[in-house]
């Protein structure tokens with residue numbers, strides 16, 4: 591018998607009980623809406639290239655278990671808590687994985703991925719918001735849901751729509767990360783930003799977002815084939831590429847050939863913490879430039895202090911993005927400034943094939959590829 595609204599009593603979900611055992615599909619009670627939350631039917635849940643490493647413990651991300659894994663997603667509201675004033679059943683929504691405490695927004699964590707860095711964030715994840723989107727249904731805090739203009743985004747072009755698929759819409763989850771950092775450093779139209787490394791999924795998304803913000807981009811990476819692919823596929827005279835060769839000074843000189851650079855956006859993975867590109871990029875910046883550090887480095891990274899001090903360079907760190915960034919990025923999509931029609935859905939898997947989905951996500955890492963799970 592249905593427990594509430596259109597919610598069944600039970601649902602299928604991926605459950606992780608230990609990082610030393612793979613997760614498994616289980617039948618579990620369907621979450622019910624509470625004060626401050628809504629329950630969403632998950633339509634397309636995103637993946638990250640290092641999904642396996644999060645849940646097999648290799649990345650050492652702290653989270654409580656058992657847990658239903660997941661990331662950001664696109665879904666449809668099925669049931670709402672009594673305090674929802676805008677959301678209604680049937681709404682197409684973006685489910686954001688960045689959760690902030692209501693009484694202290696500094697207690698922030700990534701739902702089902704990382705408990706954050708404060709006792710408050712760990713407590714909130716352990717006690718309240720633990721299970722996430724690799725399930726048929728997911729209970730989500732009201733403020734973590736953004737209602738989407740379904741007619742405009744997914745409607746046919748003859749009806750004034752953009753004709754995007756639900757899976758393509760999920761690509762916004764990836765773009766939001768660099769948008770958070772690029773917005774922080776006030777990147778403006780006509781300015782030049784170095785994106786490094788630009789050949790990973792989040793790095794490539796940063797190139798697309800910076801272009802949509804009107805900037806010129808110098809994309810860096812070690813792999814010249816990936817850089818050439820990016821330049822050829824984007825086909826914009828606002829994209830330049832510079833290889834990371836390991837020669838700090840030579841790479842810096844190459845960057846300087848493109849004139850005064852206004853900003854540097856960094857999104858390196860942990861293994862790139864000692865890469866020469868960090869210093870090359872900082873030394874190539876103009877007086878008064880800004881830096882956004884979003885990389886996943888675990889070690890300290892080399893910072894040329896003299897240059898930063900003398901050039902009045904502002905250094906920003908950013909974990910994820912702000913709530914208003916979600917609304918604004920979707921406005922960019924709705925207006926056509928940010929075109930998702932070229933996003934390639936490189937893999938689409940039912941929940942039972944979560945392993946194949948994570949394998950594919952690790953493999954299909956080009957800047958315009960997305961792999962999703964349809965629970």
Ligand SMILES: NC(=O)c1ccc[n+]([C@@H]2O[C@H](COP(=O)([O-])OP(=O)(O)OC[C@H]3O[C@@H](n4cnc5c(N)ncnc54)[C@H](OP(=O)(O)O)[C@@H]3O)[C@@H](O)[C@H]2O)c1
Nearest residue numbers: 787789790791792793812813858859862865884886909910
């Ligand atoms: N701050 C945040 O909120 C936030 C959010 C999401 C992710 N992140 C971090 O961002 C990182 C990057 O994500 P991603 O998806 O773009 O890429 P990724 O798949 O984690 O890593 C691949 C990228 O890193 C480059 N790379 C790998 N080893 C390198 C090295 N030793 N030196 C220089 N470059 C190296 C690769 O370039 P080549 O082509 O040269 O191999 C490629 O561009 C993640 O690992 C995560 O830690 C941060």
